[in-house]
Amino acid sequence: MADYITAETIRALRERARLTQRELAERVGVTDKAISKWETGRGLPDVALVAPLAAALGVSPAELLTDAWATNRNVAANMRRSLFHVCPVCGNVIHAMVGASASCCGIALPALDAEEPDEGHAISVACTDGELYVTMDHPMEKGHFVSFLAYVTDDRLDLRKLYPEQGCEARFAYRGTGDVYALCNRDGLFSLRGVSTRCLRGR
Ligand SMILES: [Fe+2]
Numbered sequence: 001m002a003d004y005i006t007a008e009t010i011r012a013l014r015e016r017a018r019l020t021q022r023e024l025a026e027r028v029g030v031t032d033k034a035i036s037k038w039e040t041g042r043g044l045p046d047v048a049l050v051a052p053l054a055a056a057l058g059v060s061p062a063e064l065l066t067d068a069w070a071t072n073r074n075v076a077a078n079m080r081r082s083l084f085h086v087c088p089v090c091g092n093v094i095h096a097m098v099g100a101s102a103s104c105c106g107i108a109l110p111a112l113d114a115e116e117p118d119e120g121h122a123i124s125v126a127c128t129d130g131e132l133y134v135t136m137d138h139p140m141e142k143g144h145f146v147s148f149l150a151y152v153t154d155d156r157l158d159l160r161k162l163y164p165e166q167g168c169e170a171r172f173a174y175r176g177t178g179d180v181y182a183l184c185n186r187d188g189l190f191s192l193r194g195v196s197t198r199c200l201r202g203r
Pocket residue numbers: 120121138144145184185186187
C-alpha cells in the first residue's frame with residue numbers, strides 16, 4: 001500500500017522551512033490545530049490541499065507525496081556509500097548510490113563488499129598538480145588483474161576501466177576528500193577511505 005503524505009514529512013519540511021505550525025496554517029488556509037493533527041498522525045490533509053501545502057513547504061506535490069525530497073537531500077552523502085555490482089560473465093560494472101537490484105547476462109548481481117586493501121592489493125595514492133595518482137603493485141595478466149580504479153567524492157564518481165597488460169594506474173582530477181576503489185577480478189573489491197591531500201602529506 002502506498003503512503004499518503006506522512007506526519008514525519010510534514011513536520012520535517014515545516015521545520016526545514018523554519019515555519020511555526022501557525023505560520024504554515026496561515027499559508028495553507030487551515031487552522032493550526034489541523035497542522036498539529038497532521039503532524040501527529042491524527043488526521044490527513046485533504047487531497048485539495050496537497051498543492052498549496054507543497055507550495056508552502058517549498059517542494060513539489062510529487063515530492064510531498066513520495067518523500068523524494070528526503071531522498072534527494074541524501075544523494076550527496078550517498079555517493080560516498082557507493083555500491084558496485086559486477087557481472088562475472090561480461091565484466092559490466094553497475095554503480096548504485098543506494099541498495100538496488102541489479103542484473104546482467106541473466107544473473108542477479110549482489111553489491112560487492114569493499115574490503116580494506118590487504119598485502120597483495122595495497123593501493124598507493126600520491127597527489128601532484130591537482131591530480132590523484134593511484135597505483136597498485138598488482139598482476140595485470142589475463143587471469144588476474146585489476147579491472148577498475150575509481151575515485152568517489154560526495155557528488156561524483158570517476159571510474160577508470162583497466163585491462164590486462166596495461167599498467168595498474170589511474171590519474172583523477174583531485175576534488176577533495178574521497179574514497180578510492182580497486183576491483184581485482186579474482187580477489188574482489190578493495191577501498192581506501194577518506195583520501196585527501198591533507199592525509200597524503202608526509203607520505
Ligand atoms: Fe588480486
